[in-house]
Amino acid sequence: MxxxxxxxxxxxxxxxxxxxxxxxxxxxxxxxxxxxxxxxxxxxxxxxxxxxxxxxxxxxxxxxxxxxxxxxxxxxxxxxxxxxxxxxxxxxxxxxxxxxxxxxxxxxxxxxxxxxxxGVKTAATPVVVPPMPDDLREALEAEPVVQAFFESLAPSHRREYIRHIIEAKKEETRMRRLQKCMDMMRQGLDMNARYRK
Structure with missing residues (x-):
């Protein structure tokens, strides 16, 4: 360190x-x-x-x-x-x-x-959130509190959750990631929370 x-x-x-x-x-x-x-x-x-x-x-x-x-x-x-x-x-x-x-x-x-x-400044690149996958949409709709949390996140944080799920190469990995993301959102955490002390 x-x-x-x-x-x-x-x-x-x-x-x-x-x-x-x-x-x-x-x-x-x-x-x-x-x-x-x-x-x-x-x-x-x-x-x-x-x-x-x-x-x-x-x-x-x-x-x-x-x-x-x-x-x-x-x-x-x-x-x-x-x-x-x-x-x-x-x-x-x-x-x-x-x-x-x-x-x-x-x-x-x-x-x-x-x-x-x-005040000369480079314009920020707009955050593009990929389309929400059906399995995440269904999981969120089943839990309105978690869905409200997800929708309250900044676009960059929503993008991180979505990308983490859709970038899985195997279906079992995707399902495991979906479950992990849902668990984190139930706790009110963004994807980067695991890196903070």
């Missing part, structure tokens, strides 16, 4: 030794840009009105994430999406042993801060 840090100093001290001076220089850039420092998701995050930038060190690189980086002008062409489905966040990777242009980093950070102040 990862150590829970309470300060950016602790995070930086636990980072690879080569990355520590890079992280400290980046930290000063963020603070000089007028961003507030916070610990979110176990990492250093810099906030204006909303989250603007986060950073972290890995084995071979330091990454600076711009939460709404897709809207940055990126004159150096350095920003990349973290994955195929990444919509808004972009990252600037600083490979081990390489330097970065502190002035350009500051200009990217200031542009990101300005965009945040203006």
């Amino acid at each position: 990862m150590k829970k840090h309470t300060t950016v100093d602790e995070i930086n001290a636990d980072s690879p030794q080569w990355a520590q001076p890079v992280l400290e220089e980046l930290r000063q850039i963020m603070l000089n840009a007028g961003l507030k420092e916070a610990i979110k998701w176990g990492g250093a995050t810099y906030v204006n009105q909303k989250n603007v930038v986060a950073m972290g060190a890995f084995k071979d690189f330091v990454s600076v994430w711009f939460f709404e980086g897709v809207h940055l002008s990126d004159p150096l062409g350095l920003l990349v999406a973290g994955g195929e489905k990444t919509r808004a966040m972009r990252q600037w990777r600083i490979p081990k042993g390489e330097n970065f242009d502190a002035g350009m980093m500051l200009s990217y950070v200031l542009e990101a801060k300005e965009n945040d102040a203006k």
Whole structure:
């Protein structure tokens, strides 16, 4: 289990030794840009009105994430999406042993801060709930209290229940999942409750 840090100093001290001076220089850039420092998701995050930038060190690189980086002008062409489905966040990777242009980093950070102040934001993808399978519909209709709970859930939570059931490959697995989902809903739990402590 990862150590829970309470300060950016602790995070930086636990980072690879080569990355520590890079992280400290980046930290000063963020603070000089007028961003507030916070610990979110176990990492250093810099906030204006909303989250603007986060950073972290890995084995071979330091990454600076711009939460709404897709809207940055990126004159150096350095920003990349973290994955195929990444919509808004972009990252600037600083490979081990390489330097970065502190002035350009500051200009990217200031542009990101300005965009945040203006409310520039990527529109959320609407949650598409798949059609309810007949067996789930019948089970819910047989228990009105559970049905009312299911209908009160956010679309994303309804989608998780439905997908968990319909993605089963075998009928016996599907029935077992349906029963488990009904049990969880009887307790007033969403699908992610099993991952919470």
